[in-house]
Amino acid sequence: MTSTLARPVEIPYLVTGILFIIGLRYLSSPRTARLGNRLSALGMAIALLATAAQGLLNWGVLVAGLVVGIGIGIYSARRVPMTAMPQMVAIFNGAGGGAASLVALGELLERVSTGTHVGGDVSVTASLTAIIGAISFSGSVVAFLKLQEVMTGRPIVYPGQQIVNAALLLLILMSAGFVVAGDDPVKWLAVALCGSLVLGVLFTLPIGGADMPVIISLLNSFTGLAAALTGFVLSNNVLIISGALVGASGTLLTLMMGKAMNRSVGNVLFGAFGAVSPKSAAAGGANAANVRSLSADDVAALLAYANQVVVVPGYGMAVAQAQHSIRDLADLLEKRGVEVKYAIHPVAGRMPGHMNVLLAEANVPYTSLYDMDDINPEFARTDVALVVGANDVTNPAARSDKGSPIYGMPIIDVDKAENVIVLKRSMKSGFAGIDNPLYEDPKTAMLFGDAKKSIDAVNAAVKTM
Numbered sequence: 001m002t003s004t005l006a007r008p009v010e011i012p013y014l015v016t017g018i019l020f021i022i023g024l025r026y027l028s029s030p031r032t033a034r035l036g037n038r039l040s041a042l043g044m045a046i047a048l049l050a051t052a053a054q055g056l057l058n059w060g061v062l063v064a065g066l067v068v069g070i071g072i073g074i075y076s077a078r079r080v081p082m083t084a085m086p087q088m089v090a091i092f093n094g095a096g097g098g099a100a101s102l103v104a105l106g107e108l109l110e111r112v113s114t115g116t117h118v119g120g121d122v123s124v125t126a127s128l129t130a131i132i133g134a135i136s137f138s139g140s141v142v143a144f145l146k147l148q149e150v151m152t153g154r155p156i157v158y159p160g161q162q163i164v165n166a167a168l169l170l171l172i173l174m175s176a177g178f179v180v181a182g183d184d185p186v187k188w189l190a191v192a193l194c195g196s197l198v199l200g201v202l203f204t205l206p207i208g209g210a211d212m213p214v215i216i217s218l219l220n221s222f223t224g225l226a227a228a229l230t231g232f233v234l235s236n237n238v239l240i241i242s243g244a245l246v247g248a249s250g251t252l253l254t255l256m257m258g259k260a261m262n263r264s265v266g267n268v269l270f271g272a273f274g275a276v277s278p279k280s281a282a283a284g285g286a287n288a289a290n291v292r293s294l295s296a297d298d299v300a301a302l303l304a305y306a307n308q309v310v311v312v313p314g315y316g317m318a319v320a321q322a323q324h325s326i327r328d329l330a331d332l333l334e335k336r337g338v339e340v341k342y343a344i345h346p347v348a349g350r351m352p353g354h355m356n357v358l359l360a361e362a363n364v365p366y367t368s369l370y371d372m373d374d375i376n377p378e379f380a381r382t383d384v385a386l387v388v389g390a391n392d393v394t395n396p397a398a399r400s401d402k403g404s405p406i407y408g409m410p411i412i413d414v415d416k417a418e419n420v421i422v423l424k425r426s427m428k429s430g431f432a433g434i435d436n437p438l439y440e441d442p443k444t445a446m447l448f449g450d451a452k453k454s455i456d457a458v459n460a461a462v463k464t465m
Contacts, residue, residue: 010237012050017241019043024245030356030366047238082358083318086216086350087147093220094140100226101133101193107233108179109186123185125232127176130189131196133226136219138200143216146208147350155208168199213347213354214257218265221250253352260346260372262408290440291427296454299421299447300461303329306383308339310375312412313355314348316389316424320451323362326388329455330364332462342368343375343385343412345393376413385417388451389424395436405434420444423451 019039026036052062080088104126111118145151175192179185207215224246231239258265294302303309311330317323330340342364348355356369370378379385387394390412397404398411414420415438422444438444447454 009050009054012046013236013238016043016047016050016238019046020242020245024249030360081321082323082361083321084148085357086212086354087144089351090140090143090147090216090219093216093223094137094144097133097136097140097219097223097226099133100223100230101130101137101196103230104129104133104233105186105189105193108189112186118182118185120180122233123180123182125229127179127189127192129226129229129233130193131172131176132222132229134193134196135200135203136222136226138197139204139215139222140200140219142201142204143207143212143219146204147212153208153212156205161202161206165199165202168195168202171195172199213349213351214254214261214265216351217250217254217257221247221254224248224250257346257352260410262410292442292445294421294445294447296447296457297461298445300458300465302384302419302421303333303338303386303458304336304462304465306333306338308341308378308382309333309384309386310341310343310378310382310414310417312343312345312385312387312390312394312414313359314345314388314390314393315350315354316391316451318349318354318358319389320453322388322452322455323358323364325452325455325459327359327362327364329459329462330368332459336462340368341370341375341378343372343414344369345372345390345412348390348393372410372412376416379413379416382417384419384421385414387414387420387422388455391424391436392434394438395434396438396441397434397436401437414438415441415443418443421447423447423449423454425449 020043023036023038023040023043026032026039048062048066052059076088108118108122108126110116111122142151146153172192172195175188175195178188179192204215204219224243226243228240228243228247231237231241231243254265311326313323313326317326333340342355342359344355346352349358356366359369360366392406394412394414395404395406396411396415398406398409401407420438420441420443422439424446426448427439439446447458
């Protein structure tokens with residue numbers, strides 16, 4: 001491994017950086033997102049070939065890595081369902097953080113073993129890379145396990161948790177200090193790395209409920225920062241550029257989602273959202289005796305004779321893979337002159353943009369997708385709000401119940417529509433563990449069952465009209 005790049009490689013690296021920047025810009029619009037992905041992939045290919053051509057990377061290692069990586073990528077793209085996309089994003093992100101940590105450790109080990117002087121610039125950046133990358137790796141693994149429901153998605157807390165985390169952080173910083181001081185740097189960097197792995201786990205365990213999209217975005221920014229720091233360790237400009245782009249975009253997205261939830265990032269990280277006591281959960285709970293249910297035929301009649309219908313998708317739509325059936329329903333309604341729109345909450349689902357991705361898969365026109373702030377004024381003239389598995393982001397307790405954990409969080413104002421139809425499997429609370437008083441509203445009716453089967457039944461009923 002070497003950290004000195006030959007001059008000619010800087011030109012293709014510059015091209016790669018430009019392609020990454022343009023690709024990221026194109027990802028901001030559904031119209032140009034595919035082109036953005038392709039440009040970014042082209043930039044990565046140029047960087048790999050340029051590195052190998054300069055003798056900076058063994059061709060055998062490059063080919064082996066490409067074969068394994070492309071194989072995993074193709075398998076994941078074809079076999080992993082859209083419902084599992086959040087956890088796939090989490091684990092891929094963690095792999096990037098882990099790789100950055102290993103590169104930092106390997107570079108320091110090589111310098112020490114060859115007797116090369118380890119300057120303060122290398123020791124500081126290597127320490128930061130190992131620490132941040134390891135936190136991102138282990139934290140992303142925990143996020144994956146929560147999203148995959150291998151472990152509980154609720155926050156896991158214990159007495160003295162913050163004290164333990166603070167003590168562990170102090171140990172990590174002390175170890176990094178010994179690395180910079182040159183006192184057996186490899187050993188102390190390994191200690192810092194191991195401590196960071198543990199801290200990443202403890203850091204993510206208290207996160208749960210509707211905060212999972214935020215933590216995924218934050219861990220993504222950590223990985224970007226680790227990659228940028230790796231670029232300083234290796235004097236590699238393309239790593240610095242790409243890492244800075246990922247880190248900055250992940251940080252901005254994290255702040256934007258925190259704002260959308262009306263909560264600070266600190267509250268997200270340390271508030272243990274979703275760890276609701278039975279008493280607090282019952283306070284806003286829905287009484288089953290006050291809940292009204294309808295048949296698919298009744299729902300079809302409401303929708304077919306409406307002027308405007310707003311669909312509010314949530315994770316229930318993803319679980320049931322109902323997006324294609326919803327698109328079919330929208331087509332049927334639009335043929336009858338009904339205007340159909342989609343309301344997208346910033347934190348709906350399990351990752352940023354989760355609902356947008358699912359609806360795009362079903363070829364829903366992106367012009368029909370409306371952000372929360374744009375669609376909320378529409379509900380006053382909406383005949384039917386069709387809520388498909390979106391529990392927490394439609395909960396009016398966020399506006400009225402000061403004792404609710406989600407009080408103050410902006411929501412989709414479905415309760416202002418003339419009629420509300422909610423598709424759910426049961427009266428079980430949503431991912432955040434909070435019951436929804438919307439279900440007791442006299443204008444609300446439930447259509448119980450698997451969302452896809454329910455929508456298919458509604459479609460069949462609409463066709464007979």
